[in-house]
Amino acid sequence: MTKAELIDAITAKLGMRKKDIAPVVDEVFAEIQGALSKGDKCTFVGFGVFEVRERAAREGRNPQDPTKIVKIPAKKIPVFRPGKDLKDAVVDVKISK
Numbered sequence: 001m002t003k004a005e006l007i008d009a010i011t012a013k014l015g016m017r018k019k020d021i022a023p024v025v026d027e028v029f030a031e032i033q034g035a036l037s038k039g040d041k042c043t044f045v046g047f048g049v050f051e052v053r054e055r056a057a058r059e060g061r062n063p064q065d066p067t068k069i070v071k072i073p074a075k076k077i078p079v080f081r082p083g084k085d086l087k088d089a090v091v092d093v094k095i096s097k
Contacts, residue, residue: 003029036078046085053079 001009003025010021032042032050042050057074082090 046083048080048082048086050080052076
């Protein structure tokens with residue numbers, strides 16, 4: 001699902017106009033991004049938790065030249081941990097290819 005599809009789905013369910021829903025969706029994403037950039041967690045009970053984790057520095061290898069070792073610096077990455085309700089809802093979903 002894309003952001004446009006999300007806006008369309010919310011619009012259809014609530015019977016509102018896209019131009020009223022789009023700024024709300026944009027603001028929700030902006031608030032989550034802002035909280036994560038400050039190092040805060042975003043917890044949505046039943047849905048999941050967005051948080052920032054530190055990835056340690058490590059050594060990597062160039063796949064084209066396996067003898068060359070490259071130092072990869074430590075960095076912070078956003079992580080999502082699904083909540084129980086979300087996990088339970090996805091358990092029975094069949095993936096088609």
